[in-house]
Amino acid sequence: MTNSMKEFEDSGCIFVIGSNTTETHPxxxxxxxxxxxxxxxxxxADPRNIHLAEFADIVVHxxxxxxxALLNGMMHVIVKNGWHDDKHIEERTEGFSDxxxxxxxxxxxKVEAITGVGCVDIxxxxxxxxxxxxxxxxxxxxxxxxxxxxxxxxxCCNLAMLCxxxxxxxxxxxxxxxxxxxxxxxxxxxxxxxxPGYQPVADQTANEKFSxxxxxxxxxxxxxxxxxxxxxxxxxRIKALCVFGENPKLSDxxxxxxxxxxxxxxxxxxxxxxxxxxxxxxxxxxxxxxxxEEDGTYTNTExxxxxxxxxxxxxxxxxxxxxxxxxxxxxxGYAMDYSCPEEIFDEMTSLxxxxxxxxxxRLGINGLQWPCPGKDHPGTPYLHKDNFSRGKGxxxxxxxxxxxEMPDEDYPFFLTTGRMFSxxxxxxxxxxxxxxxxxxxxxxxxxxxxxxxxxxxxxxxxVRVLSRRGQIEVPVKITSRVGEGLLFSPFHFRENxxxxxxxxxxxxxxxxxxxxxxxxxxxxxxx
Amino acid sequence: MNMMHEIVKEWxxxxxxxxxxxxxxxxxxPLPCFFTRExxxxxxNLVESKARYPLEKIAAKVYSTHPEMxxxxxxxDCNQRALxxxxxxxxxxxxxxxxxxxNCCPSPAREHADCSYLEREPSGPLKTLIGIxxxxxxxxxxxxxxxxxxxxxxxxxxxxxxxxxxxxxCPVCFCKECSLEHSDLxxxxxxxxxxxxFHLVRAVHMAGRCIDCGLCEDACPANIPLRLLYRxxxxxxxxxxxxxxxxDSGQSPFSILGENVTLEPMxx
Numbered sequence: 001m002t003n004s005m006k007e008f009e010d011s012g013c014i015f016v017i018g019s020n021t022t023e024t025h026p027x028x029x030x031x032x033x034x035x036x037x038x039x040x041x042x043x044x045a046d047p048r049n050i051h052l053a054e055f056a057d058i059v060v061h062x063x064x065x066x067x068x069a070l071l072n073g074m075m076h077v078i079v080k081n082g083w084h085d086d087k088h089i090e091e092r093t094e095g096f097s098d099x100x101x102x103x104x105x106x107x108x109x110k111v112e113a114i115t116g117v118g119c120v121d122i123x124x125x126x127x128x129x130x131x132x133x134x135x136x137x138x139x140x141x142x143x144x145x146x147x148x149x150x151x152x153x154x155x156c157c158n159l160a161m162l163c164x165x166x167x168x169x170x171x172x173x174x175x176x177x178x179x180x181x182x183x184x185x186x187x188x189x190x191x192x193x194x195x196p197g198y199q200p201v202a203d204q205t206a207n208e209k210f211s212x213x214x215x216x217x218x219x220x221x222x223x224x225x226x227x228x229x230x231x232x233x234x235x236x237r238i239k240a241l242c243v244f245g246e247n248p249k250l251s252d253x254x255x256x257x258x259x260x261x262x263x264x265x266x267x268x269x270x271x272x273x274x275x276x277x278x279x280x281x282x283x284x285x286x287x288x289x290x291x292x293e294e295d296g297t298y299t300n301t302e303x304x305x306x307x308x309x310x311x312x313x314x315x316x317x318x319x320x321x322x323x324x325x326x327x328x329x330x331x332x333g334y335a336m337d338y339s340c341p342e343e344i345f346d347e348m349t350s351l352x353x354x355x356x357x358x359x360x361x362r363l364g365i366n367g368l369q370w371p372c373p374g375k376d377h378p379g380t381p382y383l384h385k386d387n388f389s390r391g392k393g394x395x396x397x398x399x400x401x402x403x404x405e406m407p408d409e410d411y412p413f414f415l416t417t418g419r420m421f422s423x424x425x426x427x428x429x430x431x432x433x434x435x436x437x438x439x440x441x442x443x444x445x446x447x448x449x450x451x452x453x454x455x456x457x458x459x460x461x462x463v464r465v466l467s468r469r470g471q472i473e474v475p476v477k478i479t480s481r482v483g484e485g486l487l488f489s490p491f492h493f494r495e496n497x498x499x500x501x502x503x504x505x506x507x508x509x510x511x512x513x514x515x516x517x518x519x520x521x522x523x524x525x526x527x
Numbered sequence: 528m529n530m531m532h533e534i535v536k537e538w539x540x541x542x543x544x545x546x547x548x549x550x551x552x553x554x555x556x557p558l559p560c561f562f563t564r565e566x567x568x569x570x571x572n573l574v575e576s577k578a579r580y581p582l583e584k585i586a587a588k589v590y591s592t593h594p595e596m597x598x599x600x601x602x603x604d605c606n607q608r609a610l611x612x613x614x615x616x617x618x619x620x621x622x623x624x625x626x627x628x629x630n631c632c633p634s635p636a637r638e639h640a641d642c643s644y645l646e647r648e649p650s651g652p653l654k655t656l657i658g659i660x661x662x663x664x665x666x667x668x669x670x671x672x673x674x675x676x677x678x679x680x681x682x683x684x685x686x687x688x689x690x691x692x693x694x695x696x697c698p699v700c701f702c703k704e705c706s707l708e709h710s711d712l713x714x715x716x717x718x719x720x721x722x723x724x725f726h727l728v729r730a731v732h733m734a735g736r737c738i739d740c741g742l743c744e745d746a747c748p749a750n751i752p753l754r755l756l757y758r759x760x761x762x763x764x765x766x767x768x769x770x771x772x773x774x775d776s777g778q779s780p781f782s783i784l785g786e787n788v789t790l791e792p793m794x795x
Binding site for chain 2: 022023026027029030033034036037038039051054055307309364365420421422435438439440444
């Protein structure tokens with residue numbers, strides 16, 4: 001996030017798009033409600049009628065995958081009415097005229113035809129977002145998990161810059177990160193093309209720095225993304241795979257295909273808390289320690305690095321993750337002799353400018369937000385205050401593209417996937433918790449009352465769902481949360497593995513698969 | 528070593544108690560902690576703490592598996608009232624409990640916002656307009672018409688994210704099977720929670736039990752005025768039965784079916 005959670009309470013307007021915030025980021029949802037009660041405006045754009053929509057000033061349900069069109073439509077109205085921030089655009093950005101040119105085309109009427117959102121609502125959204133400064137834009141996987149994920153994010157940034165909402169308190173572009181430490185994992189170079197702190201492996205200075213520090217010449221070419229690894233396993237280029245704390249057999253798209261390529265591997269190593277579906281196929285399984293059993297740090301969605309301290313020693317044969325990795329590396333011929341997580345942290349901060357001013361002692365109870373480059377630097381609650389990392393903020397002229405797969409005669413329904421509040425990802429942790437499990441014991445598919453009526457489906461009845469990639473059976477949940485022609489199903493449940501159906505088509509840049517849109521058909525199961 | 532440390536050490540050494548439940552600062556956070564004879568020097572780390580937890584609920588858990596154990600507890604007024612309720616409902620044996628009383632809001636620490644004896648920040652204008660302000664007294668909340676009260680409370684309940692934090696922190700929530708998790712009573716797996724049944728089921732269970740500690744409202748991430756709701760329920764209990772939970776040592780009017788009966792429903 002460019003900004004901090006607490007700041008949302010003082011926003012003039014909060015625009016939530018592609019985030020089911022009360023269920024997936026409940027504490028941030030609390031901040032949004034407080035902001036609303038203090039007088040902020042709230043706009044919710046989501047294909048489903050989510051819980052947060054109950055509190056919104058404007059709610060729109062745009063068609064799956066039509067985000068670029070919707071955002072361009074809002075910007076069209078803003079520019080036409082002169083509600084944009086000329087001074088901010090002039091002083092802080094570049095490329096506005098290119099954007100302006102593309103926006104010309106996105107009249108409310110055209111956008112209504114693509115998104116299904118009425119012209120009047122598009123105009124109201126534009127006016128509300130532009131007229132209540134500072135406005136914070138919040139998004140989650142509903143924006144990113146598309147073949148146009150990068151375009152969607154760029155459009156969000158365009159909108160924020162257009163109205164001078166970047167580099168200001170309580171504004172910003174705020175992707176809500178889904179895991180306690182996923183921001184930290186990315187910061188630590190858990191991406192194929194960068195070292196810690198987003199220093200590119202292809203950058204000579206950075207590469208030399210890390211090669212010297214680690215006493216080993218490091219590759220200058222980016223590694224593979226997960227999407228490319230699946231391809232690599234398929235064509236035999238990848239022979240061994242290590243999976244740390246992930247259960248791709250349930251969480252990856254087109255999981256039937258993934259099953260198939262996993263079988264081709266010579267060797268599969270899985271490290272997890274519990275025996276997962278993926279771990280069941282592993283040649284070797286390492287028992288990792290739980291959050292209560294290991295020391296270390298977490299960097300959360302607002303870039304805040306905080307310490308986590310173990311409450312108990314690891315049970316059974318489990319070991320802290322860092323210890324397993326060190327032992328594995330040493331066994332493979334590269335000695336890692338760290339005595340504790342703090343030693344690793346200190347090495348990391350010495351090589352990572354944005355974490356450079358952090359020490360365990362300084363993190364204290366509340367942690368520090370990066371960038372924190374010096375020992376006296378207080379950390380950074382919001383980014384881009386005076387300038388962007390690249391100098392000027394760049395507008396990207398983005399055109400709308402259809403999702404990879406659209407409904408047709410054979411597969412007439414849109415299917416979107418996601419989460420529900422009592423479970424987490426593939427349920428490896430939440431389904432073994434009696435209280436969370438009892439809240440929702442099986443998978444389900446949300447069907448609109450109209451569609452359920454047409455097909456004579458009853459609530460709770462098992463239905464067959466088919467896509468071009470596979471089929472599953474799943475109980476029906478009849479609800480007006482989804483409109484006609486739209487289906488939703490969470491991916492937490494191994495008994496109803498919805499990712500057998502999802503489309504592995506991916507964004508060309510970020511390589512993120514299109515979990516949020518695919519075409520399916522429903523079949524009533526004969527009694 | 529202060530007076531509190533001396534007392535606790537003496538009790539442990541003289542076997543007046545086998546276990547003391549208080550607070551200790553761990554990594555900067557005051558947390559509930561067990562102090563024992565075996566590790567008696569640790570008593571020097573015992574603190575009053577600015578944070579509050581239902582220590583008596585922890586004691587009740589220990590009692591359920593070790594009924595012979597004598598337990599000492601650090602007790603503010605609210606802990607004391609909660610203990611009384613747990614005695615009345617046979618969740619703890621008063622013969623087995625010793626308390627070390629401490630000031631309610633450690634003076635002059637009135638700044639510590641966790642304690643519900645303090646007033647909260649004033650509500651935002653929208654909450655005042657369509658919701659229920661957390662600082663209202665029961666009689667102030669009663670000025671609205673029936674219809675408006677229902678609307679306002681529904682708005683508050685709608686914010687619930689179903690974290691069960693109110694129940695989990697509650698010192699007097701001890702039913703083996705919780706009605707809130709009973710799928711015949713309340714629909715599961717959806718947000719918003721079923722309105723108003725989810726919150727009213729809990730409110731009914733608070734009648735004659737709630738000791739107004741305010742931990743539920745402190746725990747609530749949605750800022751729902753739970754304390755006010757349960758105060759209303761308890762005013763009715765006081766009016767109809769002349770019974771005040773936590774203060775009256777007699778049986779609760781809701782335990783008419785026998786002393787081992789709790790308020791949980793029979794399965795339907």
